[in-house]
Amino acid sequence: MTVEVVQFLNGTGIDHRGRSLEEILAWPDDQLEIRHDYIQWLFPLTEPSMAVAGSPVLTEADVAAIRSDEKAQKNLRRALDRMRLFYSRTTHWLTPDNHNHLRITRIISSLHKLAQPVAALDFYNFAKAKVDAAPGSVTPRTLSFWEKAVQGRH
Numbered sequence: 001m002t003v004e005v006v007q008f009l010n011g012t013g014i015d016h017r018g019r020s021l022e023e024i025l026a027w028p029d030d031q032l033e034i035r036h037d038y039i040q041w042l043f044p045l046t047e048p049s050m051a052v053a054g055s056p057v058l059t060e061a062d063v064a065a066i067r068s069d070e071k072a073q074k075n076l077r078r079a080l081d082r083m084r085l086f087y088s089r090t091t092h093w094l095t096p097d098n099h100n101h102l103r104i105t106r107i108i109s110s111l112h113k114l115a116q117p118v119a120a121l122d123f124y125n126f127a128k129a130k131v132d133a134a135p136g137s138v139t140p141r142t143l144s145f146w147e148k149a150v151q152g153r154h
Helices: 003-008 020-026 029-034 060-068 070-089 101-114 115-134 140-150
Strands: none
Touching: 003 060, 003 140, 020 070, 020 115, 029 140, 060 070, 070 115, 101 115, 101 140, 115 140
16 A cells, blocks of 8 residues: 555645645645646546656555545545636636646546545536636547546546
């Protein structure tokens, strides 16, 4: 089991740079935009990150531990709320091939995998509504990744 990421999500651990969940959630929007190695900790997956080497990779034991940990589940929702606020207050991500599109795919996929499929669908609908209001801002390929992620197929 990757104890570090489980502890990070339940609020008792730190990430690979010594940052706590609370610290990251308190960052201003510009920090969330310019830093690229935190999203893998807030929304871990069972596949390695192609963007940040050494990011946590969940085992099935990790998935089970996070699914059954009330504090980790609550913190996933808090992380989702923070990212939703970020995407509500910024529009720079509404451009084709923006790196935030990969983050959104990760968020949806992680939530679905970690027992929050309703939250994954809600976030998908939120992001899709933003995209629908800004035609051409996201490629059809990206939208297909989001659709697969919300169905648990990504």
